[in-house]
Amino acid sequence: MTTQLKLAITDAEWEIMRVIWTAKSTSSKEIINALQDKMGWKPTTVKTLIGRLVEKKLLTTQAVGNKFIYTATVTEEESVRKVTLDVFSHICNKKIGKTIANVLAESTLSQDDILLLTEVLEQKKKQAVNEVVCSCSKGQCDCCKE
Numbered sequence: 001m002t003t004q005l006k007l008a009i010t011d012a013e014w015e016i017m018r019v020i021w022t023a024k025s026t027s028s029k030e031i032i033n034a035l036q037d038k039m040g041w042k043p044t045t046v047k048t049l050i051g052r053l054v055e056k057k058l059l060t061t062q063a064v065g066n067k068f069i070y071t072a073t074v075t076e077e078e079s080v081r082k083v084t085l086d087v088f089s090h091i092c093n094k095k096i097g098k099t100i101a102n103v104l105a106e107s108t109l110s111q112d113d114i115l116l117l118t119e120v121l122e123q124k125k126k127q128a129v130n131e132v133v134c135s136c137s138k139g140q141c142d143c144c145k146e
């Protein structure tokens with residue numbers, strides 16, 4: 001499943017994927033209807049985006065009667081996870097903690113979310129290292145400067 005995500009999903013394609021993830025399987029007509037108000041896209045735009053997602057093998061197509069039914073080949077959870085990890089792969093290991101703290105500070109969270117985060121942090125506290133090791137190339141972060 002992960003190899004299929006090598007081709008990045010664009011912002012516009014995320015909108016399409018979210019409709020399909022929610023509906024499990026759906027037709028282009030339903031996707032067009034779902035996104036009409038939010039995005040104001042023409043049917044041709046939606047069809048073009050669907051076509052790209054099929055090319056990227058993120059959607060499978062099945063002919064049912066006179067229409068096509070689209071199903072996602074990747075889960076929403078996996079896709080979000082992949083994108084998040086991709087972002088973190090672009091920053092120094094030493095900056096990950098602070099970056100997560102910034103994301104948390106800017107997020108609206110429920111009591112349940114905070115409970116979950118506290119549990120994760122308690123686990124992390126047990127496994128914490130004294131110092132995070134930088135794996136950057138020389139010249140790509142301050143810790144690698146000579």
Ligand SMILES: [Zn+2]
Nearest residue numbers: 092134136141
């Ligand atoms: Zn670094």
